[in-house]
Every structure is written in structure tokens, then in C-alpha cells.
Amino acid sequence: MHHELENIVVGLDVGTAKICVVVGKHIFGTVEIIGVGQCLSSGLQKGFVIDIERTASAIRKAVDEAELMSGCAISNSVVGIADRFIHAQNTSGMITLTSHEVLAGDVQRVIESAQSIALHDDRKILHTILQEFIVDTHHRIEHPVGIRGTRLEARVHLITAGTASINNIVKACKKAALEATEIVLQPLASAEAVLMPEEREMGVVMIDIGCGTTDVALFTSGTLRHTAVIPVAGSHLTGDLAVGLHITLSEAERLKCLYGCCQKEIHNETSSVEVFASNGIKSSIITEKSIRMILQARVTELFAIVAKELELSGFKNDLVAGVVITGGSSLLPGIDRLAEQVLDMPVRLGKPLNMEGLAENFCKPQYSTGIGLVLKAATAGVTPVARPTSLFEAAKLQFTRLREYF
Ligand SMILES: Nc1ncnc2c1ncn2[C@@H]1O[C@H](COP(=O)(O)OP(=O)(O)OP(=O)(O)O)[C@@H](O)[C@H]1O
Numbered sequence: 001m002h003h004e005l006e007n008i009v010v011g012l013d014v015g016t017a018k019i020c021v022v023v024g025k026h027i028f029g030t031v032e033i034i035g036v037g038q039c040l041s042s043g044l045q046k047g048f049v050i051d052i053e054r055t056a057s058a059i060r061k062a063v064d065e066a067e068l069m070s071g072c073a074i075s076n077s078v079v080g081i082a083d084r085f086i087h088a089q090n091t092s093g094m095i096t097l098t099s100h101e102v103l104a105g106d107v108q109r110v111i112e113s114a115q116s117i118a119l120h121d122d123r124k125i126l127h128t129i130l131q132e133f134i135v136d137t138h139h140r141i142e143h144p145v146g147i148r149g150t151r152l153e154a155r156v157h158l159i160t161a162g163t164a165s166i167n168n169i170v171k172a173c174k175k176a177a178l179e180a181t182e183i184v185l186q187p188l189a190s191a192e193a194v195l196m197p198e199e200r201e202m203g204v205v206m207i208d209i210g211c212g213t214t215d216v217a218l219f220t221s222g223t224l225r226h227t228a229v230i231p232v233a234g235s236h237l238t239g240d241l242a243v244g245l246h247i248t249l250s251e252a253e254r255l256k257c258l259y260g261c262c263q264k265e266i267h268n269e270t271s272s273v274e275v276f277a278s279n280g281i282k283s284s285i286i287t288e289k290s291i292r293m294i295l296q297a298r299v300t301e302l303f304a305i306v307a308k309e310l311e312l313s314g315f316k317n318d319l320v321a322g323v324v325i326t327g328g329s330s331l332l333p334g335i336d337r338l339a340e341q342v343l344d345m346p347v348r349l350g351k352p353l354n355m356e357g358l359a360e361n362f363c364k365p366q367y368s369t370g371i372g373l374v375l376k377a378a379t380a381g382v383t384p385v386a387r388p389t390s391l392f393e394a395a396k397l398q399f400t401r402l403r404e405y406f
Pocket residue numbers: 014015016017018019041046047209210211212213214233234235238253256257258260327328329330331332333365366367
């Protein structure tokens with residue numbers, strides 16, 4: 001408990017398979033990971049908290065572990081969210097410049113106008129991410145204040161979440177004596193951890209395949225264009241194996257992680273493994289081929305859904321840097337090759353990029369979100385630097401804070 005608190009940032013990934021707390025030390029623009037705590041998660045269904053009590057106790061365990069490892073007392077954290085109640089859309093707002101020049105207040109007004117979509121009580125705006133300002137016919141303006149013109153337009157990516165989803169997560173944190181200072185869409189965090197700035201500039205889609213959901217974030221020209229949360233992921237693979245092979249879920253999970261593979265061509269076509277049948281008495285012999293066939297079918301289906309999502313985004317042809325896959329289910333051997341075939345794009349596997357202080361143990365795809373949340377927490381508090389995305393993010397943050405004020 002001896003670190004200076006203002007330098008310590010914390011991210012909490014509330015996942016369907018595991019709860020993970022990452023502690024970072026933020027000094028001179030770099031973030032050093034000084035602690036990680038985790039606990040198996042059982043209070044969520046496809047990213048949605050269905051059991052606050054259980055989720056709270058798992059959060060507490062993970063926080064305790066992270067406190068022990070980092071030597072910090074943790075009282076608040078940036079928290080991730082991703083479930084099927086997330087909606088995202090690109091919207092724009094436009095205002096007339098009465099003084100024929102953009103004033104500071106105009107920027108706020110135009111963003112507000114872009115945010116004015118019909119919103120029911122059961123939804124809340126989670127992020128308003130600026131894509132560009134347009135003054136008259138001039139596009140891609142980053143700092144509109146002071147520019148002369150008659151019309152200011154703001155294009156934003158607006159992400160909304162279910163009020164219940166947010167409330168449940170905040171409640172679970174509170175029960176675990178943790179204050180959720182900011183809620184961040186999980187794929188934005190994962191993207192922060194695994195993507196290179198050049199990839200975002202060239203056009204890339206990040207796919208985080210977890211246990212309950214597959215989270216998508218698409219960038220072109222360095223800007224976020226499309227996000228989606230697909231409620232199909234690792235737990236479906238396990239479920240399919242259990243049903244298809246007549247085995248228990250825990251046996252299916254074990255087989256998946258030990259023998260799972262989605263490669264088309266494989267040498268050991270006939271090799272077999274012994275499994276425990278779901279009645280718990282008899283054991284039976286199944287071939288590795290049957291495991292592979294089942295997994296391949298479901299993963300192919302998943303990437304077909306992703307392909308549709310990319311079509312829908314309208315940016316499919318702009319993804320020069322292709323696809324980056326991360327999340328625990330990206331550990332399935334051959335998943336990148338299968339994605340390449342289905343999506344017809346170059347694919348690479350992603351894990352947290354060269355983080356300082358990060359032990360080898362945590363440099364794995366299942367920690368992308370947790371580490372990304374720490375990075376988000378670090379950038380939220382500081383004055384923005386050169387990168388346009390962080391500038392926009394900072395503007396958004398200032399704006400959100402202002403709104404809360406009034
Ligand atoms: N070696 C492996 N092969 C295949 N799948 C694996 C392997 N290791 C872990 N997984 C799967 O990864 C999933 C967990 O991934 P992750 O930790 O990213 O999920 P999560 O963040 O808790 O869940 P979500 O983000 O969906 O809420 C589980 O479904 C697990 O079965």
C-alpha cells in the first residue's frame with residue numbers, strides 16, 4: 001500500500017469465463033503492469049450479469065489477489081462491458097455557425113446534436129466516439145475551434161448499452177467494495193491492447209472470441225467505424241461437443257482445450273481419446289476427427305456471422321490490414337487459418353503487445369481486455385497527445401463529465 005495512488009490505474013474485465021483485475025502503474029506516458037488477479041466467473045451468461053452476489057464475490061477474490069500482487073489498495077476501476085444489449089451506430093449532428101467561426105461551445109453543441117437519438121429508459125449512451133468534424137465542405141478536421149465557416153458537422157460512433165446491464169455490473173462492483181469509475185465496451189479495450197496504430201490506419205477488424213461473446217471492433221483511417229457483440233463463442237463450442245459426443249460439459253471443456261483443433265488437414269486422422277460418458281459410468285473411445293469436425297462446423301458458422309457483420313458495416317473492402325483475432329478461444333489451433341478461409345482476408349493472432357512489466361504468464365489472448373482496460377484507464381486521466389483517436393476520446397470524456405455536472 002505504498003505506491004502513490006495517482007499513478008495507479010486499474011482495469012476490471014468481467015468475463016463469462018473469468019473475472020480479471022489488472023493493475024498498472026502509469027508513469028510518463030507508459031503503463032507498467034504491476035499486478036493481476038483473477039477468479040473463475042459463474043455469475044454471467046453471455047456477458048450479462050445474472051447473479052450479482054456470485055459476480056461480486058468473484059470480483060472481490062480477483063481484487064484481493066491483485067492487491068496482494070501489486071501491493072496497492074484498490075478502491076476503483078475502469079470496468080468492461082459486452083453483452084447482446086450493446087448497440088452501435090454511426091450518427092451525425094449539424095449546427096449553423098451564427099458567428100461564421102467555430103467557437104468552443106459549438107463543438108459541444110454539435111456533439112450533443114449527434115447524440116440526440118431516440119433513447120428509451122432501458123438504454124444509456126456508453127460512448128460517443130468522434131470520427132470527424134466537417135466545416136462546410138472540409139472533411140477530417142480534428143480541431144475545428146477557430147475555423148471559419150457557416151456549418152459545423154460532427155460524425156460520431158455512438159454506442160449504447162442496456163441500463164440493466166450497466167446497473168448489474170456497477171452493483172456487483174459496489175458489493176465487492178469497488179467503485180466503477182468508467183464503463184468501457186470490452187472490444188475497445190481489447191483493440192487498445194492488441195492492435196498496432198498502423199493497422200488501425202490501414203483498416204483492420206479486431207475479433208475477441210471469449211467464452212460467452214465474440215466482440216468485434218472495426219477501424220479505418222485510425223478511427224472506430226463499427227462495433228458488435230455476437231452472443232456466440234467458446235461456450236458454444238463446448239456445448240456442441242457435449243451434445244455431439246454425449247459427454248458432460250466439463251469433459252467437453254477438457255477435450256476442447258487438450259485436443260481441440262480446426263485445421264482442415266491433419267496428420268493423425270484416426271487417433272482417438274478416451275472420454276467419460278455423460279452418465280458418469282461408462283467411458284468410451286472417440287476419434288480426434290469427430291472433435292475437430294464439431295468444432296470446425298461451429299467456428300465456421302461463427303465466422304460466417306462475423307462476415308455478415310462486416311458486410312453490414314459497409315467497410316469490408318477497406319480492411320487492408322485484415323483481421324486480428326484474440327480472446328481465450330483464439331487459442332484453438334488453426335482458428336486463424338479457418339478465419340482466413342471464411343473471411344477471405346489476412347488473419348493474425350493477437351495478444352497484448354509489448355507491455356512493460358507484464359510477466360510472460362499474462363501475455364496471453366485471454367488478458368487482452370483486462371490489459372486494454374488498464375490502458376484505457378491510463379489515457380482517460382491525461383492530457384491528450386498527438387494521436388487523433390485519443391484526442392477524440394478525451395474530448396468525449398470531457399463532454400461526458402460536463403454532462404454529469406449539469
Ligand atoms: N486451449 C484452448 N483451446 C480452445 N479454447 C480455449 C482454450 N483455452 C481457453 N479456451 C476457451 O476460451 C474461453 C475463455 O476465454 P476468455 O477468458 O477470453 O473469456 P471471457 O473473457 O471470460 O468471456 P467473455 O469475454 O465471452 O465474456 C472459454 O470458452 C475457454 O473454453
